[in-house]
Amino acid sequence: MDTSLSRDPIAEAQRNWEEHGWGDAAASMAAITAIMRTQQILLARIETTLKPFGLTFARYELLALLSFARKGSLPMNKASALLQVHPTSITNAVDRLERAGLVERSRHPTDGRTTLIELTAAGRTLAKRSTAALNAGVFSAPGFDAGDVDQLIRILGAFRRNAGDFQD
Amino acid sequence: MDTSLSRDPIAEAQRNWEEHGWGDAAASMAAITAIMRTQQILLARIETTLKPFGLTFARYELLALLSFARKGSLPMNKASALLQVHPTSITNAVDRLERAGLVERSRHPTDGRTTLIELTAAGRTLAKRSTAALNAGVFSAPGFDAGDVDQLIRILGAFRRNAGDFQD
DNA sequence: TATTGTTATACTCTATAACTATA
DNA sequence: TATAGTTATAGAGTATAACAATA
Numbered sequence: 001m002d003t004s005l006s007r008d009p010i011a012e013a014q015r016n017w018e019e020h021g022w023g024d025a026a027a028s029m030a031a032i033t034a035i036m037r038t039q040q041i042l043l044a045r046i047e048t049t050l051k052p053f054g055l056t057f058a059r060y061e062l063l064a065l066l067s068f069a070r071k072g073s074l075p076m077n078k079a080s081a082l083l084q085v086h087p088t089s090i091t092n093a094v095d096r097l098e099r100a101g102l103v104e105r106s107r108h109p110t111d112g113r114t115t116l117i118e119l120t121a122a123g124r125t126l127a128k129r130s131t132a133a134l135n136a137g138v139f140s141a142p143g144f145d146a147g148d149v150d151q152l153i154r155i156l157g158a159f160r161r162n163a164g165d166f167q168d
Numbered sequence: 169m170d171t172s173l174s175r176d177p178i179a180e181a182q183r184n185w186e187e188h189g190w191g192d193a194a195a196s197m198a199a200i201t202a203i204m205r206t207q208q209i210l211l212a213r214i215e216t217t218l219k220p221f222g223l224t225f226a227r228y229e230l231l232a233l234l235s236f237a238r239k240g241s242l243p244m245n246k247a248s249a250l251l252q253v254h255p256t257s258i259t260n261a262v263d264r265l266e267r268a269g270l271v272e273r274s275r276h277p278t279d280g281r282t283t284l285i286e287l288t289a290a291g292r293t294l295a296k297r298s299t300a301a302l303n304a305g306v307f308s309a310p311g312f313d314a315g316d317v318d319q320l321i322r323i324l325g326a327f328r329r330n331a332g333d334f335q336d
Numbered sequence: 337t338a339t340t341g342t343t344a345t346a347c348t349c350t351a352t353a354a355c356t357a358t359a
Numbered sequence: 360t361a362t363a364g365t366t367a368t369a370g371a372g373t374a375t376a377a378c379a380a381t382a
Contacts, residue, residue: 056347056348056349058348058349086350086351086352088350088351088352089349089350089351092349093349111358111359112357112358112359113357113359114358
């Protein structure tokens with residue numbers, strides 16, 4: 001399942017788009033397809049790095065989020081909003097993390113409807129170790145050219161703001 | 169499940185990374201997380217646009233690929249290589265497209281091992297109509313700032329080449 | 337012996353709808 | 360009446376392993 005092509009299939013698709021009279025959308029199509037493919041490559045690296053820790057990316061993200069929470073705990077719906085995933089995805093992730101002894105649920109002291117999530121000691125340790133592994137194995141040298149990382153942050157930040165991800 | 173935050177959660181994560189002594193990896197982490205989120209936003213738009221046609225993005229990609237094939241047909245393994253997905257994913261997609269009457273399987277004339285995929289008339293029509301819908305609804309105005317689309321194509325092209333996606 | 341494709345199986349994440357409990 | 364979370368259920372994509380057929 002690892003195949004290196006002689007030519008860039010996305011550049012070829014862009015040419016096809018132009019040939020078929022969709023020149024106005026061809027460049028965007030190519031950029032969007034490239035984002036899809038880049039995400040696929042990066043996700044595969046991340047999941048490979050996290051596998052020894054028994055974590056998926058979705059569960060790692062929740063663990064990392066909790067490790068930065070000021071109070072040490074976070075309501076479920078806050079986690080759902082910050083990670084931009086469906087509440088049922090949080091329920092699912094917490095179920096598995098709890099079964100693994102990495103997080104614990106507790107009642108909110110004043111609002112009986114909300115459930116708080118909290119890292120256990122084991123969860124805090126694993127968050128640190130897996131973050132170190134990701135930084136060393138993926139983030140510290142992802143393979144972007146010099147200066148491109150800042151460009152990406154700027155470009156995708158503007159896109160996400162336009163898409164309504166956040167104000168400000 | 170649509171929540172707009174007051175602040176950018178990725179920028180906040182980047183600050184957290186820096187505060188915890190991972191400054192060398194913080195920017196890349198932010199860029200990669202932004203790619204993940206951007207992909208999620210774009211995929212949701214694409215799937216919404218394709219839903220009326222009974223297509224998912226994976227199946228649309230196969231349909232579009234076939235519509236550009238010179239000979240009108242493509243071996244399964246060629247499709248797997250070009251779309252960079254596992255052979256079983258192609259089998260699965262072709263199964264469903266075939267059941268929907270959009271593609272047909274046939275034997276390769278000289279190599280009995282390989283299966284050719286071919287668009288039916290209905291498949292060719294649907295490929296055109298769904299492509300027009302995607303171009304109108306997603307690709308023609310995705311929400312990137314002027315000039316950023318070309319930057320993205322350049323940056324992600326370099327990344328994919330570095331990752332071994334293609335030579336040249 | 338290598339390649340192509342299928343099958344069976346399993347595991348992700350995601351989403352909708354119905355429901356309980358609380359505000 | 361609205362909100363928070365869970366449950367059940369369904370569907371998607373992806374992957375591994377075993378296998379059949381062909382080269």
